[in-house]
Amino acid sequence: MRRLLPSHPPSRPSTVRAPLHLSHFTATSCLGAGNPATHQALLARRSGLAPCDFDDAQLSTWTGTVAGVDEVLLPAQLAEYDCRNNRLAQLGLEQDGFAAAVRELAGRLGAARVGVFLGTSTSGIYETELAYRVRDAATGALPESLVYHGSHNPYSLAAFVRAYFGLQGPAVSVSSACSSSGKVFGSAWRLIEAGLIDAAIVGGVDSLCLTTLYGFGSLDVLSDAPCRPFDAQRRGISIGEGAAFALLVRTPASLPADAVLLRGVGESSDAHHMSSPHPEGLGAKMAMEQALRMAGAPADAVDYINLHGTATPANDAAEGKAVAALFGPQGVPCSSTKGATGHTLGAAGGIEAVVSALALQHGMAWAGVNTGQLDPGIPVDYLTDNRAMRMACVMSNSFGFGGTNCSLLLGRAG
Template sequence: MDVPRVPQVQSSPIPPALAITAHTATTALGRGRDAQARALRERIGGLRRNDFGTGATDEQRLDTWIGRVDGLDEAALPDALMPWDCRNNRLAWLALQQDAMAERVDAVRTRHGAGRVALVLGTSTSSIGATEEAYTRLVDDGRHFPPDLDQPIVHTPHSLGHFVQQATGLRGPCITIATACSSSAKVFAQAARLIQAGLADAALVGGVDTLCGSVLFGFNALGLVSSAPCRPFDAARDGLSLGEAGGYALLERAEPGKPGLRLCGYGESSDAHHMSTPHPQGLGARLAMQAALTRAGIDAAQVGYLNLHGTATPANDAVEAQAVAALFPDTLHASSTKGWTGHTLGAAGIVESVFALIALEEGLLPGTLNSTVRDDACGPQIHFDNARSGSLRYAMNNSFGFGGNNCSLVFGMA
């Protein structure tokens, strides 16, 4: 089969990099950056046998492994935010309390003004778990939601954005992006455009997705869920493990000469090959990666670490491996971290961007958990072994969603 020619990315003036002045993630590995780094370094995974679903029996639960965040069922929102109470917004609040993120947001709001700080968040299912629960608890002969769930804003795709806007007091542009698994990677691109267009001086970006029946049984209906912990890029991989997570990052204009983390480039594409299957030669993936490199003004050989999308589904991993091998030299260290967290869907972009930022900060290059036998499709770029140490200037993250909706990000250390 002929491999389609990848169109050339049009050159344009390289926009200035944006400073990443704070970042955090909360996953099945724990709360905050330190918990994520420790688990990646020590190869301690967060997956467990599926125990999700209040009141469900083992026979009713899907036979799979999940990446569940502990404590959400008991977590409570502040009284003023209780109208937005649901599992997804609880995780959004919990993640906001880690690594002094809430305090950092307050400082940015004070420095720039609430109306000059944008809020751009990604999610794939938002608060649909609350909607599922509401329909199982209908009152008045099935005509109304129960009083504790009769809050219309909770049952919309914008529930997450509206909640975090209330929780932070930010009053700049507020956008929720829902492009499946690329959602909270695309938030970086959207925020960069808002800042560069002069519509904001800073942005809080992030993403949150939580487990729910629609996610677990929906992906299982597609034949994509494994009954074992997922094994990205393994020759015997047979599907993904689903997870939940939340995370944030603060973007501001970089001060010349000031060291720190940077968003250097982003690339987006939509190959629209199929609703749930990637382009067989990875055309959209290659376009997104090349565009991110071009916008960052660097060559592929300058990337030290690439966090792969790597879901452990047979088609996705083979296509991504092919695209990476076509673009990057053998010296690249690339891996999938979904064996640690599960596939966190709309939160995968922010979580795995935080992992890429940890690689830059600590020189930590993770391997690929649970995988042992390499698929023949894998090039030498893809690593299974223990975490390595290395000094690097640039790290990259891939997030590829249904419908061929792709986003790649390049981060750097100034």
């Protein structure tokens, strides 16, 4: 067997890690396709949420649907991957010159030197839902048209993106609920540091499906109005869908001042409860601390935090306690952008990483949309208006179901 040797020897482990460069990034959600649409919606404090009209869902809730997903056509040679989730992935990949950047990089480095690390929670489960409607009445057999490995299988997303670009490097799907597409940044970083790859596509995609909508409905955490993170009267989440991607590469010697760097990743587990966060946010605090240590940055270096902020009573309260414990009461401006995009679940970490990168580049800490009366019991500097400010360092939090936590620390190159 031929042994594959890394083209770059692995670096010696250290507490502070050399940052990686987000050479390209893009986000698609109910706010629109691509970064310009996302940026304009955030500037205008516009929400993309609307009363739920997905499929035949009989639920009194609001959702964030991406326009045009059903009209996307996958390449004929990738027909086995056809599902709503992968159509949404392709729509996202073709924004902001991202696909062209991947192809150029793969051509320069080699297809085997680019990895794919993507997060999702339900992947293409909607295809299975549709298949169950036409299963054989006598045997219960699902139709042959259902291709499980190209749709429902969580690995379908990473496999599709790898095939879409003809890549040959490692491909991984992470499915750790709402932290999924945050944790992929850490997974990719470790393989780049080890010298096994030179670059990675990271991010996540999640699309609406009935399993998600009725599942969260059964937990009684769906809001019957647009979600209101950190509001005193918050009543639950609004589910959205979306796709976000970033291209991670080693940081070159020279970069423009507004280039975005990945400086730290913190990961932890509450080990507290199957669905509820630790009430004091201990796991969340650990993830934020770890991201700061990895960057060699003090807490007061953070200029803005994009909170996980789901708009459920327990999650917002726990995250607020964790932020206040680490940064001090009212210590750093923060907000949740889920009032604009909805909670995109497995795609949330990726979308909010891009939102945080846009905050750095445009010098704007984003307002929390829909929040009217702040919860006085959560002692954080929560923004209800956009705040223009020069920023050097932004943190993005993604805290998943069951206490799986991830914090990303992004910074400007100059």
